[in-house]
Amino acid sequence: MDPAPARPPAPALTDLPALVERLGTPGLVDVHTHFMPQNVLDKVWSYFDGVGPLTGVEWPITYREEEDRRLALLRGFGTVAFTAMLYPHKPGMAEWLNAWGADFAARTPDCLHTATFFPEPGVHRYVRRALDAGARVFKAHLQVGGFDPTDSRLDAVWGTLSDNGTPTVVHCGSGPAPGPFTGPGPMARLLARHPRLRVIIAHMGMPEYADFLDLAQRYEGVLLDTTMAFTDFSERLAPFPEGELKRLVDLGDRILLGSDFPNIPYPYAHQIRALERLGLGDDWLRGVLYENGAALFQLTPGAHRSP
Template sequence: MMRDTDVPQWWAKLGLPGLIDIHTHFLPERMLQRVWAHFDEAGPLIGRPWPITYRADEASRLAQVRRLGLRHFTALTYAHRPGMAADLTNFALDLAAAEPDCVPSATFYPEEGVLDEVHSALERGARVFKIHAQVGGFDLREPVLDPVWGLLAESGVPVVVHVGSGPVPRPGFTGPDKLEGVLRRHPQLTAVVAHLGAPEYGEFLDLADRYPRVHLDTTMVFTDFFEAAAPFPPELLPRLASMPERIVLGSDFPNIPYPYAHQLEALERLRDKEPALDDEWLRAVCWSNGKRLLGV
């Protein structure tokens, strides 16, 4: 099994200067502790035991991503109720100002003033947004969000969207139809579907076929942990090979129940099932696509 200490050798063997991870989390300490408590309890939106591998203070977690060779990473936050998003965005942008390898990140929530908040975040340099429809309990198609989607489509700034029905579906809030409704109105939106859209992999790949700026991140997909609950259908692997420019590395660090190295190991072993998922594909996923999307 690949270990974290093996990761720098892994990306160096691919001829890369490091890794770019579009889906990592840094949160205010009090909120992070609440999130970890929810994972510890295998809460209703988690569905099963989910031990946190990188349970450490912020300085230790920053040191860890740098030891792994993440040259650029995100501080994805997400609000689960009104009145939170602005503070979370402030936290993420402040962290990026202090840590230049942390990509300026932001979030938003369907509430009064959301358009002004997103506009402000863009003016302050946000290069990626994150929303979590499953945790937030909202429909991406809510009218208050329509001008936000328009602004983000025009800006070209990517939005990492958790709208797949895993790990636990929330009827009315999750599913590919929610994102498709947004894309019909804003077809140029740069949406990055978290977790490859698990478990609706095929439906989200269909959206990537129809909309040229839809991407999908690899977060947790193909790992042993995810394969046990939401296995990726082998017959869909050629579709991943056919769109190497649309798949981007994500991990969910630090909230993962295994070493970071296992995500990379899981991606590498795909070539045993689909030879076209080769070193060139891995270089695009682990570096080039993230570099282009995040503008770094």
């Protein structure tokens, strides 16, 4: 069998607000952006500065800017709602990250209040406190945290999140480097315990795309974000299977825009154009870029736009 033809290069990076206007949406809803305390972000950037040996590809940070500048850039792209993906790599971090996240959301009205957790004593208490404070989305990073999502210390956390429908963005795929609890197996076991859990699979589950699409078809609460998927950068490392594109249409109302801004090695617009060039139609693109996220978080047009 002849190999599938290579996808064309991304179109020219034209004005994103013009694309938003063409689609007729109020803007973009990006469920996977990173804002965090500067000392933590500096360590994240240091990791990506040295990630070349893991991937064989350099990973320059395109938007290594001060916080105010990053916010201005993101809004300038037409993004009207976004997240502050925080994640701990050890015990004792999550609660103070959540305090920072609450303060950031209070002073940043277009940010969806984001919180996180780690399997440790007291985790259910501070997750409950974050919810009471208005947290609308959580982040769990199984690769960086190196923890099993089925750890018994998280049972009450997952139960609470399942009961109230608050979504958790979970980095559970094995890219860019596998960890002891990455891959579809741990998440499949978690969902078997909590079948109503609402989780957003980060990076489309890269590189185990098909396995995570299987989970989405099996469990109605499973969604996937597009973070870095389909871009030229990721297609070189972990190409999305051409044969799975139809399932992106079938699951179109459960695919959400994610970008990994600011920690991306290419312009923000490239993520959007990589989705556009899939050729799945304006209705699909409109859903991914705005409507699905707006429905998930019950956004009112204009309500989250910064003054």
